[in-house]
Amino acid sequence: MKRYIVFVMLLFSLDSLAQQLDVGWDYPIKPGTNEWKNLKSYEEQLNSYNIPSEIIKKISTEELVKTCLAYPEWRMINAYSDRQAGLANVIGLFNGFHELLVRHDAAKELIKVYVKMDPLVIDRNWTSLQKGTYSFQFTCIEMLLSHGVIVRQLDETDIRVLLNEAISKYKSKKQMEDMCSLWYLSPTAGLCLSILEKDGLLIKSNSDLQLFQQTFMTEDIEILERIIEESEKRIKL
Template identity: 35%
Template sequence: MKHRMEMLSQRILWKRNRQSKEYEYPIQSGTSQWRKINTIQDKINLCCIPEYILKAISSKELVTLVLNYPLIINLFAYNSYKIGIDTVAGYFNGLSELIHRDDIGDLLLDLYSEKEINEDMDSSSYLQLCVIEMLLAYKKIYQKLQGDRIIQLDYEVDQKQKQRKAAHIYRKTESIFRNMFHETGISSVREDGKLLETDFILTPNGTKVKVLKLSDYSVAEKELCYKEFKKVYPNSAYVSPCTYNYNCHSYAFYQSSPDNIYWMNNPSQYFMDRSYLFVGNQPTANHQRIFYDVPRNTHSGIVLDYKKNIIISKWGSGPLVIHHYRDCPYYTSFDELINYYDRNLSI
């Protein structure tokens, strides 16, 4: 009850901020108040912008709110930047509204043009710049630009790439705009346009599964990514740093080690060939596999404590994390979309 009252009190702050024309979220990640929020759904609900504010604010103010969204790091937790935007826009009304504003392309381009990348940028500022690039490449926003503005955007993208190279600390994020624009995501195309190295592994029942070898973050990018995830999910335990070397499915079903080198987009063969057998929508033992069966946004992990619903999972290109199954970027508030599997020991 106390926690719910605190949440209600924070919602009222939106009204106070509206009267003072200072639009800020009622609660900020990285604070003691934020640490008290134990599920992703409560975080989402608390950071939802009241409709009367959403309809009243200018597009410029809306851009600021979206870039400061406490859960914006979730954009990096999925198999592609497009999936990240589509997923976050599905639960954050601020991003959904921004995508549909007619003047948002020009506003984002103006803001992007003002930014300059250097090695001294703090993690939050660099993250916001990456988000701006994602949004400008998102087709529904890109299509709002016309004529010379498209030429200007191409120029600015080239300039930002040169600035990243000059800083000597960025690598994987150099091509965010182009990857997002072509919607390659984690596919068979590398940042420089060449094919990625692909391989095949076998399920316990001998079925081939396609996997990828991806280029990884630089040290600076890993630190930035880790810092932002830890700020948003402070109640989790962080086992290994952010990396593109492997993802959740590969960790859960192929090799449960930070030394894993494969990224697996689709683990369905493990279920189809009965290497793993369906248990139900609740875990019954430790070491079972949890599978978030959400369209376009599947996620896998390993049950560490089935009585407390604690799992370990790799968050996209983010860190390897021990967390409650409801406190991660993938929980949708529907337990019926969560399935548990056990290894088929009869194989």
């Protein structure tokens, strides 16, 4: 029930991300507008988000990252019981993601955005909708950063920066008693696990970690804590 409520909240809040991220490519037709309502099918609505072919190659990777993070259908990632399946579905809906994943500098531009994000910015006086909208931005970017194509772009400096940031954000999230949940923490730990698995060592003999890597979902905080512990060891090497 709690996940359903969060999902419904996101239906009405994600178009504000474009303004918050100062998007280079702004979606010309947005959910809730008259133009949106006049489209005859959900397929037409999805197609209206796609960036024209004559424009997409001209958009900088920096702008493309912001555009992808502000994609209005990110909410669909939570329509699945498996977050990885949800991510694959969302990526398949929008040509901006396809373009981002072939950009050689995609990882570095995503990292630039991620390091500026702070879970503790959330004000206790914010409404539940405001808190949910802001916290969901972390899920979006952490899931993108965890994608295999992005992880393979990481050099050693990127790995250390990203692990440090993810560990810090994980600990910050845990400080927020009214927001902290396994649902909120899992993408952060999942990002760390994806980076650790680049070394190919951690999950081979651990079935719990293997399952978590497949879904980015768990009901066991100890799995997340172990990933963070291993991440802290990795950055000390």
